[in-house]
Amino acid sequence: MSFLTIDNATKSYGSVEVLHRVDIDVQEGEFLVLVGPSGCGKSTLLNMIAGLEDITSGTISIKGKSMNGVHPSNRDIAMVFQSYALYPNMSVAKNITFGLEMHKVPKAERETALRDVAKLLQIEPLLDRKPGQLSGGQRQRVAMGRALVRNPDVFLFDEPLSNLDAKLRVDMRTEIKKLHQKLGTTIVYVTHDQIEAMTLSTRIAVMNGGFIQQLGTPKEIYDTPANLFVATFMGSPSMNLIPVKILEENGGLVAETTNGLGETIKLPFAAPPTGLKDYVGRTITLGLRAEALTDPDGADSKAVNLVTVKNRVIVMEPAGSDTFVMTEFGGQDCNARMRADVQVAPGEDVDFTINMDKVVAFDPETEDRIV
CATH class of the missing domain: 3.40.50.300 (P-loop containing nucleotide triphosphate hydrolases)
Structure with missing residues (x-):
């Protein structure tokens, strides 16, 4: 009791x-x-x-x-x-x-x-x-x-x-x-x-x-x-929220969106939530914490599904132990948490690594997590 x-x-x-x-x-x-x-x-x-x-x-x-x-x-x-x-x-x-x-x-x-x-x-x-x-x-x-x-x-x-x-x-x-x-x-x-x-x-x-x-x-x-x-x-900075379209490719699911260069990118799911297959062809909201969007050398070495994409640096904010870098996905500003000594500059196109093991999917209408 x-x-x-x-x-x-x-x-x-x-x-x-x-x-x-x-x-x-x-x-x-x-x-x-x-x-x-x-x-x-x-x-x-x-x-x-x-x-x-x-x-x-x-x-x-x-x-x-x-x-x-x-x-x-x-x-x-x-x-x-x-x-x-x-x-x-x-x-x-x-x-x-x-x-x-x-x-x-x-x-x-x-x-x-x-x-x-x-x-x-x-x-x-x-x-x-x-x-x-x-x-x-x-x-x-x-x-x-x-x-x-x-x-x-x-x-x-x-x-x-x-x-x-x-x-x-x-x-x-x-x-x-x-x-x-x-x-x-x-x-x-x-x-x-x-x-x-x-x-x-x-x-x-x-x-x-x-x-x-x-x-x-x-x-x-x-x-x-x-x-x-x-x-x-919850979380500081708060979770990045990216509009993505769910597609089925090669027997798996991918999230399609754009980067800050206007290019279409596809992010494959390794273990998508069971309910995500009901959203094929529809747009959902993809949640991504700042530490799951980082520079290639700062990515989690234990992660199963890492995807590296080229994107443009909008703002760089040194914070002592980390460097916060703002970029853009799906027309939304997104915060990346990079290593303290990372060498990037505003306006520069650099590699960003996304840890797809850590993404969370939300229904944009109910705003609930898709499980």
Whole structure:
């Protein structure tokens, strides 16, 4: 049985349904990230788990017990907010232990828990300070300490890193990952940042318009997106989308399109999805990640089906460990991820290698992946 179960949950405001029939099972020790654009319903769902929002229909259960109608204080959850929500007139130590004090936990237990959490989060020198004397990263650690000290069933994080600068956000992301690996806690984490989602999670629920678009591991979400929304939302740069015509040649299937030189090119499939044969003679959308479009020397040596084509460089963007090169397929700008020391220049015609093992096919009308 799952540790946290969201069963056919909906949320309506009046006659407007904003969250539609959500089904998610979270196992004990799992790190689930809810990711999606602003207004997709992810924070609403988190608040429903916390009890801060009523559930309109369906059930939310923790450890087999329904939480419908249960007050937030009786749910054994701890929440870390975007705004930290620290008491400015209390010391760090008092902020961390205040919840325990309200629950009548004996002083000796509170002090032991405080010492353990302060050591874990490396905030021991800060315990006598007030929140106003702390940096953003230190405040976030205190907010996490206040949650950790309670040892709840489920931790809920609501965009906890969005107020931090870019470097600190990366550092805190690593700290949260290390913390989860060390403690094995069950976490539900909300973010609009797909990099956070990919790096932190054991599973991701991609949301849009109040629906779960796809639920899966980071690898499943990245390699086999369920639809065009997931394909373009997850990954940086986002997946290249190329209109191609499916043809049958020599008993196999090929994708026909054009390169940036106006030439017709054909890309053979080694192991096409079963449903692709129904699209022979029709135009579909071919999805291709930037790293699957590269220079010949940078191509995956283990790939079974590599196709090299001549194409024109439009823009070149050195990025330290990689060089991003923009070219064109099917009238669409496409990003290629090449080696850092690749020698190419805008306007130059060079060889691009496509890893056809990694392409994903989408129906342009339904926008769903063809399987």
